[in-house]
């Protein structure tokens with residue numbers, strides 16, 4: 001082949017390659033975009049664009065953060081790939097961000113420059129009585145900080161013709177709601193709500209949340225000025241103000257700054273003093289009077305921490321409250337699949353999907369809540385695990401699956417007057433999501449509601465989750 005022929009062939013090759021290069025690049029660009037999209041599973045970015053409420057913009061913002069964070073992680077991983085094997089010297093210089101926070105050490109209390117705090121427990125059920133025991137044990141030790149005597153308001157009822165309050169005050173046992181557990185003698189049962197809270201500086205609310213509104217109504221005008229509160233309830237208040245944390249509801253109705261206590265705390269185990277952890281969350285109010293004069297994190301730790309009940313005090317009230325309320329609904333879902341005999345994989349799947357929906361609910365409606373609370377604190381994933389393993393909600397749901405009975409029948413037959421809060425919470429959450437036209441964004445929470453209230457077959461849970469997911473995303 002001569003030089004001119006070779007030149008012409010090369011020219012043809014260059015023109016051919018160039019004209020196809022654009023096609024090739026476009027093809028690869030499309031392919032890579034598609035793969036990236038698949039890998040990211042950007043559920044939040046698409047269909048919600050049709051939704052124009054405030055909650056949408058919050059969600060969209062957090063999804064953007066999520067994507068940014070993800071790409072940052074990828075870059076860092078590639079750059080910091082170790083060139084040599086780890087050696088003790090190299091490891092010494094590494095600062096690793098341990099994702100699970102260590103609990104603070106024990107309390108160091110300043111001497112009070114005021115009278116000791118008087119504490120009242122409002123409620124005397126399974127958890128109410130257990131927390132009253134914990135608190136009374138502590139007030140008996142820290143008498144320089146707390147009044148030794150703790151009042152416990154009891155919704156009075158007769159047990160074999162005798163008042164429950166009388167039994168508690170003489171036998172020092174709550175024979176109906178916490179049988180077999182000795183209660184401290186400085187814990188005093190009181191059937192009068194207004195008398196029990198008289199002069200109280202710290203109110204610990206601990207009743208099934210369906211009774212809270214009436215109790216708060218009765219308390220109006222009877223609470224000491226400057227009193228502070230802690231809500232141990234797990235649930236929401238859904239009303240004219242939308243979905244509200246119970247602690248915020250208490251603050252709004254009573255003018256009492258209120259935090260929350262929530263954790264992996266099956267009451268019978270805590271009552272037997274088997275080791276567990278909990279999270280207390282409290283934000284210092286604007287009218288905080290100062291250390292030694294007012295309730296703060298140290299005072300709360302002194303009030304609730306026991307050798308068998310480890311307390312971490314933080315300020316994310318919303319995060320711990322959302323986790324505590326919604327894990328009861330997820331536990332019903334877990335109970336259904338367990339009752340159907342589907343085994344551990346199914347339970348784990350429900351918990352995984354449930355945790356995602358809990359975090360999403362928090363990010364959407366309470367953007368002040370922190371994602372790390374859900375995995376760092378006892379009130380987060382630990383509570384989900386313990387409730388799904390042995391709580392009352394899971395028991396009720398299992399019973400429904402095995403007997404075909406309704407949730408309320410199961411609760412009545414199994415719980416001897418105690419309450420499985422997931423039954424009411426799933427209804428309240430459904431009503432709220434329905435109002436926001438967002439039920440499809442929470443397929444598991446919605447499936448549980450449909451099973452409990454509309455007799456949807458529980459065998460369809462996998463389809464219900466999948467169908468809603470497909471529709472929603």
Ligand SMILES: NC(=O)C1=CN([C@@H]2O[C@H](COP(=O)(O)OP(=O)(O)OC[C@H]3O[C@@H](n4cnc5c(N)ncnc54)[C@H](O)[C@@H]3O)[C@@H](O)[C@H]2O)C=CC1
Pocket residue numbers: 123124125126127128129154155156177206207208209211232233234235265266267268417418419420421
């Ligand atoms: N039991 C547990 O293991 C735990 C429960 N919680 C939460 O603590 C809160 C309180 O639960 P529990 O103490 O276990 O209650 P519970 O489920 O034992 O309910 C029984 C209590 O409700 C009261 N009650 C019944 N009818 C009433 C009425 N009309 N008005 C007022 N009170 C009435 C009873 O007197 C009794 O004190 C709930 O929000 C629950 O989710 C949180 C952690 C653990």
Ligand SMILES: O=C(CO)COP(=O)(O)O
Pocket residue numbers: 234263264265266267328331383386387390391392393394419420421
């Ligand atoms: O909140 C609880 C454990 O932390 C109790 O859960 P149950 O109400 O399902 O028993």
